[in-house]
Amino acid sequence: MRLRRKRRLVRAARKSSDLRPVHDRTNRIAARDILLIGTIRNEAIRLPYFFDYYRDRGVNHFLIVDNDSTDGTAEFLAQQPDTSVWHSSVSYQRATYGVDWTNALLRKYAGGHWILAVDPDEFFIYPFCDTRSIRALTDWLDNSAIRSFGAMLLDVYPKGRIDAVPYRSGQDPLEIACWFDSGNYTIKRNPTYGNLWIQGGPRARAFFSEAPEKAPALNKIPLVKWDRRFAYVQSTHMLLPRGLNQVYDEWGGEKASGVLMHTKFLSTFTEKADEELIRREHYGQSIEYKAYAGTLKSNPDLWCKWSERYINWRQLEIFGLMSKGNWA
Amino acid sequence: MSVGIVLLVHMALDRAEQVARFWAKAGCPVVIHVDRCVSKTDYNQFVSNVSDIPEIDFSRRFRCEWGTWGIVAATRTASAQMLDRYAHVRHVYLASGACLPLRPVEQLQSYLDNNPRTDFIESVTTADVPWTIGGLDIERFNFSFPFAWKSQRFLFDRYVALQRKMGRRRKIPEGLVPHMGSQWWCLTRQTLSSILNDPQQREINRYFRRVWIPDESYFQTMVRRHSEQIESRSLTLSKFDFQGKPHIFYDDHLQLLRRSDCFVARKIWPHADRLYHEFLSDRAVEAHQTEPSPGKIDRVFSKAVERRTRGRPGLYMHSRFPREDWENGITAEPFTVFQGFSELFEDFENWLSQTIGHPVHGHLFAKDRVHFADGQNSLNGALTDSATLRDYDPTGFLTNLIWNTRGEQQCFQFGPNDNQAVNWRIAKDPNATVWIISGAWAVPLFRSGQNFGDVRKEAARLQRIESAHIDVLQSLWTKARVRIWTLADFVENPMEPLQLILDDIGPMSDHRLSEAPKMVNLRGFGQFLQNLKNQGMQPYLMGDFPIHQLPELDMQEPTRPYLVK
Numbered sequence: 001m002r003l004r005r006k007r008r009l010v011r012a013a014r015k016s017s018d019l020r021p022v023h024d025r026t027n028r029i030a031a032r033d034i035l036l037i038g039t040i041r042n043e044a045i046r047l048p049y050f051f052d053y054y055r056d057r058g059v060n061h062f063l064i065v066d067n068d069s070t071d072g073t074a075e076f077l078a079q080q081p082d083t084s085v086w087h088s089s090v091s092y093q094r095a096t097y098g099v100d101w102t103n104a105l106l107r108k109y110a111g112g113h114w115i116l117a118v119d120p121d122e123f124f125i126y127p128f129c130d131t132r133s134i135r136a137l138t139d140w141l142d143n144s145a146i147r148s149f150g151a152m153l154l155d156v157y158p159k160g161r162i163d164a165v166p167y168r169s170g171q172d173p174l175e176i177a178c179w180f181d182s183g184n185y186t187i188k189r190n191p192t193y194g195n196l197w198i199q200g201g202p203r204a205r206a207f208f209s210e211a212p213e214k215a216p217a218l219n220k221i222p223l224v225k226w227d228r229r230f231a232y233v234q235s236t237h238m239l240l241p242r243g244l245n246q247v248y249d250e251w252g253g254e255k256a257s258g259v260l261m262h263t264k265f266l267s268t269f270t271e272k273a274d275e276e277l278i279r280r281e282h283y284g285q286s287i288e289y290k291a292y293a294g295t296l297k298s299n300p301d302l303w304c305k306w307s308e309r310y311i312n313w314r315q316l317e318i319f320g321l322m323s324k325g326n327w328a
Numbered sequence: 329m330s331v332g333i334v335l336l337v338h339m340a341l342d343r344a345e346q347v348a349r350f351w352a353k354a355g356c357p358v359v360i361h362v363d364r365c366v367s368k369t370d371y372n373q374f375v376s377n378v379s380d381i382p383e384i385d386f387s388r389r390f391r392c393e394w395g396t397w398g399i400v401a402a403t404r405t406a407s408a409q410m411l412d413r414y415a416h417v418r419h420v421y422l423a424s425g426a427c428l429p430l431r432p433v434e435q436l437q438s439y440l441d442n443n444p445r446t447d448f449i450e451s452v453t454t455a456d457v458p459w460t461i462g463g464l465d466i467e468r469f470n471f472s473f474p475f476a477w478k479s480q481r482f483l484f485d486r487y488v489a490l491q492r493k494m495g496r497r498r499k500i501p502e503g504l505v506p507h508m509g510s511q512w513w514c515l516t517r518q519t520l521s522s523i524l525n526d527p528q529q530r531e532i533n534r535y536f537r538r539v540w541i542p543d544e545s546y547f548q549t550m551v552r553r554h555s556e557q558i559e560s561r562s563l564t565l566s567k568f569d570f571q572g573k574p575h576i577f578y579d580d581h582l583q584l585l586r587r588s589d590c591f592v593a594r595k596i597w598p599h600a601d602r603l604y605h606e607f608l609s610d611r612a613v614e615a616h617q618t619e620p621s622p623g624k625i626d627r628v629f630s631k632a633v634e635r636r637t638r639g640r641p642g643l644y645m646h647s648r649f650p651r652e653d654w655e656n657g658i659t660a661e662p663f664t665v666f667q668g669f670s671e672l673f674e675d676f677e678n679w680l681s682q683t684i685g686h687p688v689h690g691h692l693f694a695k696d697r698v699h700f701a702d703g704q705n706s707l708n709g710a711l712t713d714s715a716t717l718r719d720y721d722p723t724g725f726l727t728n729l730i731w732n733t734r735g736e737q738q739c740f741q742f743g744p745n746d747n748q749a750v751n752w753r754i755a756k757d758p759n760a761t762v763w764i765i766s767g768a769w770a771v772p773l774f775r776s777g778q779n780f781g782d783v784r785k786e787a788a789r790l791q792r793i794e795s796a797h798i799d800v801l802q803s804l805w806t807k808a809r810v811r812i813w814t815l816a817d818f819v820e821n822p823m824e825p826l827q828l829i830l831d832d833i834g835p836m837s838d839h840r841l842s843e844a845p846k847m848v849n850l851r852g853f854g855q856f857l858q859n860l861k862n863q864g865m866q867p868y869l870m871g872d873f874p875i876h877q878l879p880e881l882d883m884q885e886p887t888r889p890y891l892v893k
Contacts, residue, residue, distance in 0.1 A: 131580035136597060143573060152646045183709020183732035186721035187644055196649055199720075205712050212720035219646055248649045252656035254639040257647030306710040320643040320731060326569050326636030328629050 005240035008103060008231040015095050016104035019065065019086040023077070026061075026084050026109050033060035034134055035226075036116045037105060039098035040064055042275075043120040044072040045268060048170040050120050051080060057124070058133035059116060063109060065101045067092055084109075096234075103231050110226040114138040117222050117236045118260065123174070124151060124222060125313050126258035127324040134223075140327055141225070148239065149223040150247030151258040154321060155201045156180045156310060157265040157302040166267045173263035179307040181205065182319040185218065195219060195238040195245035202265075202302040207288075216288055220260055221247055256325030259316050265302060331356055331433075331440055331514070332410045332417035336402060337425035338363035338392060340598035341374045344425035350608045352383040354433035356421075357414045360384065361402040364391040385409060395477045397536065399511075399543040408524050411517060418444065421514045426595040427564060428577075428607055436563075436591045440514070447519050447555045450509030450562045451548040468545065469506040470497045472538035498538075501531050509548040512564035512594070515555075522554040523547065565590035565622050567629040570637055575629050579603055584628065590620040642731050642759075644724065658757040659730040663738040664833060665760060667794075668768025668815070670741045673845040677701070680739065680845075684833050688739045692729070693722065693746035708732035715747075722749040730759070737833065744769050744793035751800045760808035762801060763829055766794060767815040767870030771848060774856045784863050791869055798869075814871025822847065 029035065036059045040047075051062070062083040066074055077085045088101065095101050106115060116134070118124060126137050126149075141149060156177040158165060165176045185200035196219050204215035220236045224244060231240050238245050249255045276289045308319070316322050333351045335358055337344040348358045362371050371389075378384045387406040392398040403422060410420055419440045429436070454466045471491040475483040500506065515523075526532060532550070536542045551558060565588060567575040574595045577585060579602040585593055596603055639648050641657020650656065670676040670690065681688040681701065690699030698713040700706070705713045709732030711725065718725045730738060742762075754760045769790045773783050801810045813825060823844065854875040860867050 128578070128580060132578050133599070135599060136578060139597065139599075140576060143576070144569075144571070150646050181710040183728050184711045184717075185645075185728070186724045187646070187649055188721070189649065196646055198646055202710070204717065205710060205714075209712065209714040209717050212717050248645075248647045249636075249639065250649065250651045251654050252639050252650045253637045253648065254635050254643070254645075255647040257645075304706055304710055306706055306708055320640065320645050323645065323647050324632065324635065325647065326632045328575060328632035 001240060001242060004233075005229070005231050008099075008233060008240065009107065009229075011096070012100045012103035012107060012231065015090075015100035016108075018088045018090040018095060019101060019104065020088070022066065022074070022085040022087045024084050025081070026063075028082070029061050029109065029113075032113075034058060034114045034116065034138060035061050035063055035110055036118065037063040037102055037110070038065070038118055038120060039067055039092070039101060040069065040073055040077075040120050041067040041092070042069045042071045042073060042272075044069070044076055045167065045169045046120045046173070047073065047076050049172060050123075051083075052170075053123060054116070054118075055082070057129065058135045063105050065098065065105070067098070099232050099235060102236075106226055106230070106232075107228050111228045113226055114141075115224055115226045117224070117232065121173070121263045121266075122153070122222075123261040123263065124258060125261055125316065125322070126151070126223075127256055127313060127317065127322065127327055129258075129313055137327075138223070138225070141223075147225045148221050148244040148247055149256070149258065150219070150221050151223070151260045152185075152198060152321060153218040153220050153262045154180050154259045154316070155203055155218075155262045155265065155302075157202055157307075159303040159307070160301055162265050162302070163267045163270050173266055174261060174310060176267075177263050177265055178310045179303055180310060181306075182308045182321065186212070190238070190245075193233065193238045193240070193245055194242045195221070196248055197237075203288075205304075206302055221245065222260060223258075254323040254325050256327045257322050259313070259322045261310070330414070330416050331419040331421055331437060332414055333358045334403065334406045334410055334420055334422050335360045335425060335427075336363075336392070336399065336406075336422070337361065338366060340425060341366070341370060343596070343598050343604065345374060345377055346604060346608060347423075347425065347428065348378060348384050349381065350429060351433065352381045355383075356433060357383045357410065357417060358385070359387050359406045359410045359413075361387045361406045362389055363402075364389045385413065393476050393478065395473070395541045397542055400536065400546045403543070403547070404524060407520055411521055411524070418517050419514055420517070420520055421563070421592075422512055423564065423592055424512070424594055426598070427512070427592050428594070428596045428603060429592050430565075430585055430588065430607055431591050439591070443559070445516060445518075446557050446559050447513070447515045447551055448559050448561065448563045449513035449515060449548060449551050449555075451507040451551055451558060451560050452509055453505070453507055466506070467492070468508075468540040469500060471540070472496075472498060473540045474538065498535070501528060501535050503528070503553060504532065504535075504549055505552055506545060507548040507552055508545045509560070510562040510564070510566060511543045512562050512566060512592075513547060513551075514563050515547070515551065519551060519555045523550045526550065526553070563591045563620065565593040565620070565625065566595070567625065569629070570633045575632070577603065581625075582606060584625055588620065588622045588625050589618045590622055642727060644727055644731075653756075657759070658753060659727055659759045660734050661730055661737070662759045662761065663730055663740075665740060665742045665754060665762045667742045667763065668765030668818075669763070671743070671768040671771045671848075672765055672815070672818070673847055676845055677741065679843075683830060683843075684739075686736060690741050691743060691746055692726075692740045693718070693742060693748075693750065695745065695747070698725075699741075719747055719749075722747055723753045726750050726753065739833070744790040744797065748793060748797060751797050755800050755803065755806045755808050755810075758807040758809075761832065762808050762810045763825075764798070764801075764810070764812040765815055765818045766798060766812055767791075767867065768818075769794060770815070770857070770867060770870060771850070771853070774853050775848065780859070780863070784860060784865050787860055787867060788865050791867060794869055814869065816871030816873040819847070819850065819873075 036054055064077055064083055065086045065088055068089045077083055092098055157179055158177045159179055167176060181201045185198055188197045190197050197217055198219040199215040204212055208215040217237050221239055222236050233240055273289050333356050335348055337360055348360060351358050375386055387409045390398045390402040392402055407420055410417060475487055477484050536546050539545060569575055577593060577596050579600050582603060638656055642660025677688045677690055687701030689701045692698050697715050698718055700713060709728060711729060770787060773787055854873050857867050857873055858875050
């Protein structure tokens with residue numbers, strides 16, 4: 001395991017040469033700042049809301065890798081005073097789907113900081129997020145000597161055709177995609193890394209009902225008190241050293257946890273799926289996108305009679321999709 | 329007469345300053361002890377910030393590592409300074425920088441004036457407290473603790489283990505009975521000064537220097553020697569979680585704190601602007617004298633601890649994934665499994681559903697698809713009827729189903745033709761009730777009219793599976809409630825078991841068995857079994873089924889109204 005971790009770090013160091021700093025504002029990072037890190041490709045339309053959302057909740061600095069965007073993403077990022085931007089024109093796939101870049105940047109800038117690793121379509125929900133900032137959460141985690149905080153990826157979707165309501169820049173995506181599956185998730189333990197492997201939800205139901213083992217993983221560990229020696233292994237699904245993956249209780253209790261609202265299924269999705277299909281840059285030869293393209297052409301509605309409409313984090317906690325743990 | 333505040337501060341100096349100003353403004357002298365770990369520049373800044381208020385003093389600084397004597401030394405010095413400098417102080421209140429006064433100081437003042445001789449300090453003997461951390465209770469007093477728990481954990485643990493092995497018992501100074509309690513107290517001048525000037529204090533202090541967490545035991549023990557009247561509770565609201573760390577209050581606790589009527593609460597999150605704003609601003613003093621009643625807050629926090637340690641039964645999620653047998657509730661709620669009933673009765677599910685008044689599922693674990701009640705193709709939580717998805721994680725499917733339908737009792741059919749992967753889980757689950765008519769799977773075979781060679785093979789297979797299932801249900805580890813009838817016994821007198829089942833499902837409501845379900849025509853079944861035997865297959869799960877017709881069975885059709893009483 002140590003070797004694997006070292007390998008990841010060496011790989012990250014090697015791949016960091018792909019990254020060309022565009023706006024390096026990392027000297028503005030203060031000692032206790034909360035950092036957000038993400039890789040972005042052609043997401044200009046989502047960015048205004050994304051940045052507002054996380055600034056409101058207390059993220060102090062954004063570390064962004066721009067993977068060769070052509071739609072104005074770069075221009076938007078350039079105007080953000082609290083954002084450092086790197087550019088890479090190299091394949092996302094060759095950088096282990098961006099993990100190598102993330103690891104390289106985190107190693108360099110994030111030691112001793114709480115970091116939040118999310119994609120531009122993921123919105124972090126945590127207990128009391130309507131009244132307490134992320135800083136309150138990280139202070140509490142520090143106090144309880146907890147180094148990592150798990151969140152499940154919860155796919156949200158609109159009712160009706162995915163492309164029926166066009167998404168406007170700056171809009172809360174949850175206004176359109178506000179439905180989710182509340183209780184059809186399967187969980188397995190990954191004996192190698194000690195993390196949980198979660199599948200299910202609308203994607204498993206609609207696209208992978210004949211091959212559930214291929215359904216995308218929904219377990220994520222996005223919030224970590226970073227140390228230079230840490231490394232993400234596969235997307236943000238798991239980390240090394242393995243102790244960081246122990247974000248769940250095995251003796252019946254509940255640890256505190258959150259949810260990442262995954263607002264992938266908006267009007268912007270169909271073009272994206274077509275593009276990704278041509279690029280073949282995603283996991284497993286974009287098997288996921290192939291499945292989407294097939295199903296979405298014939299029946300682009302993920303909504304079903306038992307879909308639940310998102311209200312707030314307390315509702316998610318009642319459904320058992322997240323937990324307050326002993327944070328009260 | 330006045331109350332003096334001793335304030336122990338080690339972080340968030342800006343908040344401490346705010347609180348100190350608040351006390352001072354209300355006429356309470358304040359002596360502040362700042363941990364030596366705080367840097368000199370920060371300390372000096374703090375001192376100069378409050379230099380405009382003469383009633384705020386600073387005491388000699390000690391290093392306060394958690395669990396060591398430093399905090400007691402700091403408290404002693406600061407208290408002595410308070411008593412020396414402010415002769416009009418009658419009570420001394422010990423608070424920390426993260427404490428927030430919830431009620432106007434006048435109310436605390438008059439509360440103390442009404443109890444002029446009372447010492448408010450939680451003080452109980454070690455045998456009576458359940459909350460000690462690390463299993464150290466009386467050992468705190470019998471062992472010595474030269475190593476710090478936080479920074480020298482390894483040595484700390486080794487040394488404790490060694491002393492345990494040696495059966496060490498330190499000599500407790502004469503006249504002391506070890507007591508423990510919350511660190512935050514409010515003592516009268518009289519008691520406090522006799523503690524500080526105890527004739528034996530050299531010996532006692534030397535002893536407590538090596539006691540574990542003396543700040544929770546020094547004053548609590550000494551007060552038993554010197555106090556006239558002890559009220560064993562703390563005036564400071566302070567809750568601890570299951571690891572012994574104090575719970576923290578945030579802005580959203582405002583109403584809860586307000587209604588608690590406690591005088592002081594800790595710990596407050598330093599960024600809880602709203603709490604600091606609300607409680608430290610000037611408010612009209614209400615005249616009423618209410619006793620503190622932290623009951624509601626107690627409940628909120630004890631629920632949090634229970635959620636962390638026990639969790640919600642039957643929930644499997646990304647932060648609660650118990651190991652097998654540690655689930656503390658395999659499923660969320662009671663459910664009932666029927667095996668053999670839908671084979672023996674026509675349209676059993678419909679009949680049962682109408683009788684008990686809620687939906688009854690078909691074979692949830694059937695090979696072709698999930699047969700939800702009323703032919704639905706999906707269910708609560710967006711569970712679909714896809715057999716592939718279900719078989720990817722059959723036990724997860726079951727626990728999800730029960731979790732998603734909390735509040736509605738689930739009934740479903742099961743049989744040897746279904747996916748058997750859930751058998752152990754159901755058997756070990758005290759929430760499960762399993763009713764079985766063993767051998768009833770033979771009835772559809774008998775009625776299928778298939779080639780007899782195939783029927784014989786199929787019968788042998790199903791019997792093997794059901795027999796294995798029954799072995800599981802009869803094992804030592806079974807916690808489910810199980811009742812098994814052989815087909816022969818059941819057919820002989822079907823009404824009694826049916827009534828039993830109805831009573832069991834809904835003991836509350838009045839499920840009178842007014843109309844019996846219609847049993848399928850069994851004419852010739854005995855001969856069918858005999859034929860199987862003749863082919864060399866022994867059908868034993870049905871019990872002793874007579875070759876020739878049971879006389880009653882002929883009377884089956886049409887539906888026979890059957891009234892119990």
